């Protein structure tokens with residue numbers, strides 16, 4: 001490893017080294033070599049161009065995903081990466097930038113750069129992990145071109161004719177040796193990120209070209225209304241009216257005392273809180289200290305308004321959660337040296353930012369409330385309503401949990417066939433559609449560790465419902481009682497009675513519908529169970545294929561045909577049976593294929609993008625249910641667990 005120290009003036013010390021360490025340990029630089037990993041390469045290149053816009057040198061960024069789905073071009077009309085020869089290296093600056101690792105570099109004075117955490121690893125990391133990279137620079141009236149492969153220059157920097165204007169174009173293909181042969185950029189993910197950026201940096205033109213689509217698509221995003229416009233869009237997508245109806249969304253903006261931030265917020269009739277936060281234009285899906293500042297500011301400003309206007313309700317105490325219920329907010333902060341944390345670096349960690357955000361937002365919010373009394377009063381009324389609803393549902397569930405306290409088993413639903421074990425680490429709950437399937441599941445289960453809860457009645461669509469209403473639906477109530485962990489303000493994951501919960505439904509549209517409703521319920525009301533990986537979708541087979549003495553199980557038609565092709569080998573004639581529903585399977589068949597941990601197949605439900613999942617669940621209600629189910633499975637359940 002070539003490590004070379006070079007001293008510049010003062011504290012401006014950099015350690016420059018070659019790119020071999022990046023190829024040896026890619027995960028150290030980009031977090032991993034899965035799909036998130038190569039998308040990070042793109043975010044890095046993209047953010048370099050967006051930085052030119054943020055700092056006032058460019059107006060437009062264009063991203064093109066090429067037909068192969070894995071090479072991508074990012075173009076900006078900024079200053080162009082410098083091309084002059086650096087005396088120390090005897091190479092053009094662009095080549096030094098792209099072929100050496102930069103560590104501990106200084107920030108360009110007064111400029112916000114996206115550096116920190118996974119971002120800001122530098123274009124050289126992208127170059128190191130690209131099978132091929134081509135940079136084209138328009139500068140000094142000329143077009144300059146250079147090509148690279150796996151971090152090494154494969155040509156010198158050449159002038160390729162005259163050029164008008166200035167700018168940088170980077171085309172690269174992540175290296176399949178690093179990321180695997182299946183790598184493909186997720187066009188929708190990229191598009192969404194570009195659209196969000198166009199709102200965050202108002203006035204910036206973002207062009208998105210997708211050559212993998214037929215016909216090729218090209219969209220231009222430009223939003224002069226910035227995050228105020230973004231808030232309007234998010235609210236309308238979430239389909240929950242503003243409180244008060246028709247109230248104008250609000251927009252705060254400040255560059256005082258070194259803090260630069262923009263926030264837009266409004267209250268809606270939704271029962272959850274929805275914040276989208278960004279640091280230097282990068283989404284912080286896991287929140288962090290800037291979000292804490294926003295939350296604190298909102299709660300304190302509203303409390304202050306309530307107190308000074310004598311609006312304190314009688315007989316109910318307002319909690320911070322009541323105040324924030326239904327709030328939708330966009331928060332865009334700029335931090336000079338951001339520190340990120342978390343596996344996907346989605347959380348801001350700088351402790352000073354909380355007070356900075358609070359310090360800017362709280363007075364601004366108080367002023368807005370005081371200047372808009374009719375809005376403020378409607379918001380306060382909504383908050384008091386939320387508090388009363390919460391108290392009412394708590395009173396109801398306390399009545400239940402008092403009984404539970406006597407013996408948690410006494411309160412279990414009558415139709416639950418519980419397991420003998422009381423150890424959640426060993427216990428599993430199967431929520432089964434229909435009585436007949438429930439019957440074979442009860443016979444086929446391992447009664448020491450597997451409990452069966454058959455569902456009979458209708459499952460409520462929890463998307464629209466408050467916790468209050470959810471707890472009055474019999475089927476959902478039974479699930480909550482069986483799980484033992486409570487719901488809403490009584491939720492306590494340490495009381496969960498089963499370490500794994502399986503949804504076992506027929507592979508038809510009714511089954512999909514019920515699974516969708518249950519997933520929505522878990523997502524909206526018991527999300528920690530999904531987050532801890534406890535929720536699974538059982539995968540019962542649709543076909544049984546007997547060939548000679550062997551029995552095979554097929555999940556779908558394609559699976560069945562593959563088995564016949566590979567196993568029947570001409571001589572033995574396969575005997576095929578299709579199960580119309582779980583009820584048609586014998587207890588033994590169900591045990592062998594779906595219940596027994598040694599053989600069964602299941603999908604674990606995960607949330608890899610909370611905003612996208614949220615949007616999907618919001619969007620898809622009311623549309624074709626089987627499409628909806630597929631969507632949720634494809635997006636939310638990307639981890640496919642094979643229990644062996």
Ligand code: 0RA
Nearest residue numbers: 048049052076078079080081082168
């Ligand atoms: C270093 C110095 C200057 C510009 C850039 C880098 C630059 C980098 C990228 C990456 C994508 N697009 C870019 N545009 C510019 C400043 C050069 C000067 O002072 O003119």
